[in-house]
Amino acid sequence: MSRGNNFLSALLWSIIALLVIYPLSILIIESLKVSGTGDSGIQNYLEFFQDTYYLKTFWNTLVLSTMVLLVTTLFGIPLAYILARYRQRGKTIFTALILLPIVLPAYAGVFAFVIFFGKFGTMNLLLMNAGLIEKPLNFIYGFHGLVFIESLHMLPFIVLSLVAGFTSIDPSFEEAAEVEGASGFRRFITVTLPLCTPSYLAGAVMVFLWPFTDWLTPLILGQVDFLPSVAYINIAYHFTDAHRKYMGIVAVVVSSIVCITLFLLARWWVEKRKYTGLSKGTTAEGRVIEPGPLIKTGSYLYMYFIAALVLLIPIVLGLSAFSRRWVFEPFPTYWTLDNFRVIMMESPGLIKNSFVFSSIALIFGVVFGLPAAYIIVRTRVPGKDALDFMITLMLAFPGIAIGVSYLLAFWKGIPLATHWIIMPLALFSRRLPYFLRIAHASYLQLDISLEEASEVCGVGKFRTFIRISLPLLIKGVLVGVVMFFIMAFQEISTAIFLYRGGWETLPIGIYLNWHRGMEFGISAAMAFLMIVITFILLLIIARIGGGVLKAAWGPGEGR
Amino acid sequence: MAFIEIRNLFKQYKKVTAVNRINLEVKEGELLTLLGPSGCGKTTTLRCIAGLEKPEEGDIIIDGKSMISGGFVQPAKRGIGMMFQNYAVWPHMKVYNNIVYGLRLQKISRKDIKEKAKDVLELVGLQGLEDRYPGQLSGGQQQRVALARALIRNPKVLLLDEPLSNLDAKLREKMRFEIKSLVKRMGITSVYVTHDQAEAMVISDRIVVMEKGDIVQIGSPHDIYEKPASRFVADFIGAMNFIPGEVVGVIPGTNEVCVRTEFSDKLLCRSTDGNVTTPGQKVYASIRPEDVEVFAEPPQVGENLFKGTIANKAYLGNFLFLFIDINGTTIRVQAPHQLPQEEGHEIYFSLNPQKCMILPE
Numbered sequence: 001m002s003r004g005n006n007f008l009s010a011l012l013w014s015i016i017a018l019l020v021i022y023p024l025s026i027l028i029i030e031s032l033k034v035s036g037t038g039d040s041g042i043q044n045y046l047e048f049f050q051d052t053y054y055l056k057t058f059w060n061t062l063v064l065s066t067m068v069l070l071v072t073t074l075f076g077i078p079l080a081y082i083l084a085r086y087r088q089r090g091k092t093i094f095t096a097l098i099l100l101p102i103v104l105p106a107y108a109g110v111f112a113f114v115i116f117f118g119k120f121g122t123m124n125l126l127l128m129n130a131g132l133i134e135k136p137l138n139f140i141y142g143f144h145g146l147v148f149i150e151s152l153h154m155l156p157f158i159v160l161s162l163v164a165g166f167t168s169i170d171p172s173f174e175e176a177a178e179v180e181g182a183s184g185f186r187r188f189i190t191v192t193l194p195l196c197t198p199s200y201l202a203g204a205v206m207v208f209l210w211p212f213t214d215w216l217t218p219l220i221l222g223q224v225d226f227l228p229s230v231a232y233i234n235i236a237y238h239f240t241d242a243h244r245k246y247m248g249i250v251a252v253v254v255s256s257i258v259c260i261t262l263f264l265l266a267r268w269w270v271e272k273r274k275y276t277g278l279s280k281g282t283t284a285e286g287r288v289i290e291p292g293p294l295i296k297t298g299s300y301l302y303m304y305f306i307a308a309l310v311l312l313i314p315i316v317l318g319l320s321a322f323s324r325r326w327v328f329e330p331f332p333t334y335w336t337l338d339n340f341r342v343i344m345m346e347s348p349g350l351i352k353n354s355f356v357f358s359s360i361a362l363i364f365g366v367v368f369g370l371p372a373a374y375i376i377v378r379t380r381v382p383g384k385d386a387l388d389f390m391i392t393l394m395l396a397f398p399g400i401a402i403g404v405s406y407l408l409a410f411w412k413g414i415p416l417a418t419h420w421i422i423m424p425l426a427l428f429s430r431r432l433p434y435f436l437r438i439a440h441a442s443y444l445q446l447d448i449s450l451e452e453a454s455e456v457c458g459v460g461k462f463r464t465f466i467r468i469s470l471p472l473l474i475k476g477v478l479v480g481v482v483m484f485f486i487m488a489f490q491e492i493s494t495a496i497f498l499y500r501g502g503w504e505t506l507p508i509g510i511y512l513n514w515h516r517g518m519e520f521g522i523s524a525a526m527a528f529l530m531i532v533i534t535f536i537l538l539l540i541i542a543r544i545g546g547g548v549l550k551a552a553w554g555p556g557e558g559r
Numbered sequence: 560m561a562f563i564e565i566r567n568l569f570k571q572y573k574k575v576t577a578v579n580r581i582n583l584e585v586k587e588g589e590l591l592t593l594l595g596p597s598g599c600g601k602t603t604t605l606r607c608i609a610g611l612e613k614p615e616e617g618d619i620i621i622d623g624k625s626m627i628s629g630g631f632v633q634p635a636k637r638g639i640g641m642m643f644q645n646y647a648v649w650p651h652m653k654v655y656n657n658i659v660y661g662l663r664l665q666k667i668s669r670k671d672i673k674e675k676a677k678d679v680l681e682l683v684g685l686q687g688l689e690d691r692y693p694g695q696l697s698g699g700q701q702q703r704v705a706l707a708r709a710l711i712r713n714p715k716v717l718l719l720d721e722p723l724s725n726l727d728a729k730l731r732e733k734m735r736f737e738i739k740s741l742v743k744r745m746g747i748t749s750v751y752v753t754h755d756q757a758e759a760m761v762i763s764d765r766i767v768v769m770e771k772g773d774i775v776q777i778g779s780p781h782d783i784y785e786k787p788a789s790r791f792v793a794d795f796i797g798a799m800n801f802i803p804g805e806v807v808g809v810i811p812g813t814n815e816v817c818v819r820t821e822f823s824d825k826l827l828c829r830s831t832d833g834n835v836t837t838p839g840q841k842v843y844a845s846i847r848p849e850d851v852e853v854f855a856e857p858p859q860v861g862e863n864l865f866k867g868t869i870a871n872k873a874y875l876g877n878f879l880f881l882f883i884d885i886n887g888t889t890i891r892v893q894a895p896h897q898l899p900q901e902e903g904h905e906i907y908f909s910l911n912p913q914k915c916m917i918l919p920e
Contacts (some may be wrong), residue, residue: 172647180661181635
C-alpha cells in the first residue's frame with residue numbers, strides 16, 4: 001500500500017532478523033559443528049538419537065509433558081466449569097488467586113514446595129509430630145513431585161483457555177441439547193466440550209511445551225534426566241568440553257523443534273476447526289447456572305483446595321523470608337528482618353538491575369509492539385502475516401534456546417554480549433509476544449471507521465494513530481505494558497546464560513543463592529519480594545481492566 | 560379446548576419484571592404468535608413454555624399436565640420441539656447427527672432412527688445433505704436443519720423463537736409460507752415469537768401483542784389490524800395517523816362520534832367497541848395512511864373533507880407517499896395514484912368516518 005507502511009514493515013523485519021533469525025541460525029549452525037575438527041555435519045544429531053541416555057531424557061520429557069497435561073486437564077475442566085458457569089460470591093477473587101501462578105515465577109513455587117513438602121519440611125514434621133508416620137514421606141522429590149509442581153504452575157493456562165471457551169459458547173447450543181433431552185453430563189460431553197476443543201488446545205499446547213522449557217524445576221528437585229536440564233548442565237557446566245557443549249546445543253535445538261512443531265500443529269488444527277456459529281455474539285458472561293446446594297458446596301471446597309495450594313507459595317516464602325534458621329521445625333521460631341537486610345546491604349544492585357533491564361525491555365517492547373500491531377491489524381503490507389507468525393512463534397520458543405543462541409551469536413560476530421544492553425534485548429525478544437498479543441487483541445476490537453473518519457477530516461495516518469487509535473486502545477496497551485513487565489521481571493531461563501558479574505537480576509539472585517548453598521532464607525526473601533512486586537502490578541492490571549487480559553489469552557489468534 | 564394454558568405467569572430478572580402475570584390459552588393445532596418490540600416479554604414467555612426458564616409464579620399446562628405446580632418438568636420431558644433464533648445447529652456434528660441427536664437418547668432402534676431421519680429430511684427438503692457439516696450449509700439450509708431437528712421427535716408443541724430473523728428478506732418471505740403450511744399440515748400446536756408484524760400477519764391464526772411484560776391484545780390478524788385495542792397496538796402493527804382531539808358527542812342513531820381537533824371542530828369518527836366516548840374525553844382520531852383519500856380537485860360530496868398543503872411527496876413505485884400539513888397537524892397518506900400537485904401546493908383529502916377510529920389517549 002503506502003511506502004510508509006512498507007518502510008515500517010522493513011524496519012520491524014530487520015529487528016526480527018537481528019534479534020531472532022540471526023541468533024537462531026547461529027544456534028543451528030553450532031549444533032552441526034563436530035568437536036575437534038573444523039567440519040560440520042549431522043553427527044551430533046545421529047549421536048543424540050542413538051545414545052541411550054539422551055533418548056531416555058527425550059522420552060522422560062515426553063512422559064512428563066503428557067502427565068502434566070493429563071493432570072492439568074483433569075483438574076482444570078471442573079475448575080474452569082465452576083468459574084465460567086456457576087453464579088457464586090467471591091468469583092473474581094478466586095479467579096485471580098487461581099490464576100496467580102501464571103505470573104509468579106516458576107522457581108518461586110518450587111522453593112515454597114520444597115520448604116513445605118520437603119523431606120523435613122512442614123508437612124512431614126507435622127505428620128511425624130502427630131505420630132501418623134514414622135519416617136518422612138517423599139512428597140516431591142521425584143517424578144511425582146515434578147508432575148505436581150509443573151501442573152500447578154501450568155494449571156492457569158488450561159483454566160483460562162477453557163473458561164474462554166465455556167463463556168464464548170452460545171447458550172442456545174446447550175439449550176437445544178436440553179430440549180432434545182440430553183441430561184447435564186451427556187450435554188457436557190456431546191456439546192459443550194467438543195465446542196471448546198479449539199480453546200482447550202490453545203492452552204494445552206502451552207502446557208505440553210512447558211517441560212521442554214523448564215530446566216530449573218527438575219534441577220532443584222534433584223532430577224536431571226530431562227531435555228532442558230541436560231542441555232543446561234551440558235552448556236553451563238561444561239563449556240570447555242566442546243563435545244558436551246555441542247550435544248547440549250543439540251538438545252536445545254531438539255526441544256525447540258518439538259515445541260515449534262507441536263505449537264504449529266495445534267494452531268493448524270484450531271484454525272481448521274474454528275466453529276463459526278451464526279450467533280450474533282453472545283451475552284458477556286455466556287450461560288450462567290445457579291447450582292444446587294450440594295454442588296455449590298462441593299465446588300466451593302474444590303476452589304478452596306486449589307486456592308490453598310496456590311496460596312501456599314507466598315505464605316511459605318513469606319514465613320521463610322521473615323525468619324532465620326528454619327530447619328527441622330514445622331514453623332519458624334525465630335523472626336527477623338535479617339534476610340532483607342542482607343539483600344539491601346550485599347546486593348541492592350539486583351533489584352535495581354531487575355527494574356532497569358525490565359523497563360528498557362518494556363520500552364523496546366512498546367516501540368516495537370505498537371507499530372507491529374498496526375501493521376498486522378490495519379495494513380496489507382506483504383509479509384505481515386509472516387511477521388505475526390514469527391512473533392507468535394516466540395511463545396513456543398524455549399527460553400533456554402534464546403539464551404544459548406544469544407550467547408553464541410552475540411559473542412564473536414556481533415559483540416553485543418559484552419555490554420549490559422544484551423540483558424534487556426534478550427528479555428525483549430523472549431517476551432516479544434506478550435505485549436503484542438494484548439495490543440493486537442484490543443486493536444482488533446477497534447472499529448476502523450473511527451480511524452477512517454479522522455483521515456477523511458484531513459489528518460494523516462501517523463497523527464490519526466496518535467490522536468485517535470492510541471487513546472481508544474489505551475486500556476489494552478496499558479494492560480499489555482504491565483503484563484510484559486511482569487513477564488520480563490520474572491524471566492530467568494534466558495537471562496541466566498547471559499549475565500555477567502554485576503548484571504544479576506532478582507531471579508538470578510534467587511537461583512544463585514540457592515545454588516551456592518547459601519542461606520535459603522535469602523532466596524526466599526528475594527522470591528517473596530518478587531511476589532509482592534508482581535502482586536502490586538497485578539492489582540494495577542485489575543484496576544485497568546482484567547478483561548483485556550482474558551481476551552488476549554483466549555483461544556486462538558485474532559480474537 | 561386449550562392445549563397450552565398459561566396461568567398467571569410471572570417472571571423477573573434481577574428485579575426487572577419480564578412477564579407480568581399473563582394468562583393465555585393456545586388451542587390444539589393453532590399457530591399462535593407472540594408479537595412485540597424487544598424487551599416485551601415474548602421470548603421469556605416462550606422460554607417458560609419450553610422450560611428453559613423457571614417462572615417465579617404461575618403455571619403452564621400442556622395437554623392437561625402441569626409443568627410447574629406438580630413439580631418442575633424438564634424441557635426434555637415436555638414433548639416440545641424448539642427452533643432457536645440462531646438455529647443452534649451444533650457446528651461440530653454433521654447434519655444427520657444434529658437431527659437424530661434427541662432420538663438417539665431414546666430407546667429406538669438404529670433402523671427406525673434412520674427411517675425417521677429420512678422422512679423428516681424429505682419433509683424439510685434437505686435430502687442428500689446428511690453428511691455435510693453446518694459450516695458447509697447456507698443460512699436457509701441450516702434453518703431447515705433446525706426445523707428438522709425440532710420436528711423429528713413428533714413434538715406435541717412446536718416453539719419457534721424468531722426463526723427467520725437471520726435470513727435475508729427474500730428468503731424470509733418464502734420461509735414464512737413454508738413453515739406455516741408445514742406446521743398446519745402436521746397439525747402441531749405452535750407458538751411463534753417475532754417482532755416482525757408482517758411476519759405475524761402472514762403466519763398466525765391468532766396474534767398476541769405484548770408490551771412491557773403485559774398482553775395488550777389477542778386476536779386474529781384481521782382484528783388486530785382493523786380494531787387495535789390501543790395506540791400502542793395500532794402503532795406497532797402497520798402505520799397510523801394519530802390526530803389528538805376531544806370528544807364532542809355521539810351522533811344519535813349512528814355509530815359515529817364527533818371529535819374536535821386542531822384543524823376541525825367536527826371530525827366524524829367510528830366509535831370502536833368498548834371505547835367510552837364521554838364528551839370532553841381526550842382521544843386520538845386514528846386513521847391508516849392507506850385509508851386517507853386524496854383529490855386533486857375538490858370533490859362534489861364527502862364527509863370529513865379537508866384542504867391541506869403537501870409538505871413532502873415521495874414516489875415509491877407502486878404508490879405515492881405524502882405528508883399533508885393542515886394547521887400544523889401532519890397527516891401521512893399512502894395514495895395509490897399519480898397527483899399533479901407538487902410539494903407546497905394545496906390538496907384535498909377526506910378521512911372516511913368508517914375508517915377513522917377512536918383510540919383512548
